[in-house]
Amino acid sequence: MTTLIKLEIMRVLRNRRYLFFTVIYPVALYALMLTAYGKTSDLSGVSVKAYFMVSMATLGTVGAALTGNAQRISLERKSGWTRQLRLTALPSWGYVVAKIAAVAAATLPAILAVFLFGFLEGVKLSAVEWIALGLTLWVGGFVFAALGVAIGYAAGPDSVQPIVMICYMGMVLLGGTWFPLSGSFGDFAKWTPVAIYNQLGRIAQAGASVDMKQLVAAAAYLAVFVGLAAWLYQRDRKEA
């Protein structure tokens, strides 16, 4: 079991695409955003630098969770590797656990890279706030890791890429990652998964007290995605 987790983590970290999408891409965008919003001092009441530090960190984790797992699970189901694993003494859930562990390991560097850039740009947080924010973002990543597993079991290798891209782009846009959404559309959008994720990050960042509604929403998304992933996984096993 631990060997499989180690192998999966190693695979992710060796992968150049991972490095690009989850580490370099958010940091580069962060730099770009700061230039673009250069003259604006604050967005939704926080400084531009702090706003986009959370946005770009969530962008990295959502990217890592979706692109990595969904595609690999889909391909490995097709190739027969998951069948081969079922013929080992590995517990039946071992494969999924290793995949999620690999994502959890992959999102940490993504968060830390954005943090480092934010820190160098002058984002000032207390040690407790840095840790609280880092943990919130890291734990929140599991919601999207579960979604990645669900997509991997739902889609074949041919369709998985567009599905991932649509989910990723759609959620990120509605999540206010690029710019805050306002008006009645904003009222709807703020309940989408990435929006909740971003809000929780900002709450942790500001050291404000947690809003129960958002926490419940995050838990609900986690439950739905985990349930979906579990159901699709069972369906896949029956089809052998």
Added chain:
Amino acid sequence: MSTSVEQITGADRTGPGSGEVAAFRNVSKTFGTVKAVNDISLVLHPGETVAFLGPNGAGKSTSIDMLLGLREPTSGSVTLFGGTPRQAIVDGRVGVMLQSGGLMPDVKVRELVSFACGIHPRGRSVDDVLKSAGITDIADRKVDKLSGGQEQRVRFALAVAGDSDLIVLDEPTTGMDVTARQAFWSVMRAQADEGRTVLFATHYLEEADSIADRVLVVHKGRLIADGTAAEIKARAGLRKIAFDLHPDDGTPDLALLNNLPELSGLDISGHTVRIRSNDSDATVAAIYRAGFYPRGLEVTSVGLEQAFIAITGEQDAADESASLDKETAR
């Protein structure tokens, strides 16, 4: 199931060892309206090397999937070492090489093999496994950079990563060239010589003929033959008889050849006579009685391939007449 083992073993073979490695008891599997496996019962005994023969779509892969617990039978029961297939796998008693077993990409061969050895409850040493699969020289290559034959050997390494009692191979030599195939089977024989039970599906009949000590033939979801390669050839009954007739020996009426008993084929070209017979002893005796003086007489058995065609053909004919009977009954 209440049926006893003795009733089911049919041919009553106990093989090199007694006991039960795997058992199918009246197993059927349907997909929608298609009966992929139709009431198969069989028992595998310790130490046997068993070939599982059948044309594509005969139900081989479905049977193997059920044997390994990847699919549930629609009816009947499958046991491995007296328990469920999953339990046997968890106990490390089964090593498997799937026909389309994908490999984990982005890792090195050695990393993958050490994972397989590590996860196996009775794992062997990584170096031993690499050596017996003949992949020591490619141990540091990435899995996704291998040729087809190399990939096949890595798959084999995964099947022998532990000290399993049963090794199941689904079409293991597909895509291998002749040399690779021979090398593969010599390694496989060594595994069998250590007392392991080996079950392999193949459509290379010569592999079944030369390697297996028991051959199972499935056709259209049914087990239509179970015995040694020799028994199956004998069951097909055909033997080839060939001889020359020399003009110096007199010229008996060639038409007499047509009246030979048990004849199923006759071909005369020049002085050479070629006969297919269902009972070569009777036919040969009749040749002499008819006054022929055959020179260079040879009696040979047909290959497993012809036997295979003969018995699957019989089955088809039986099916056809059965369905005709049904038609007329209406």
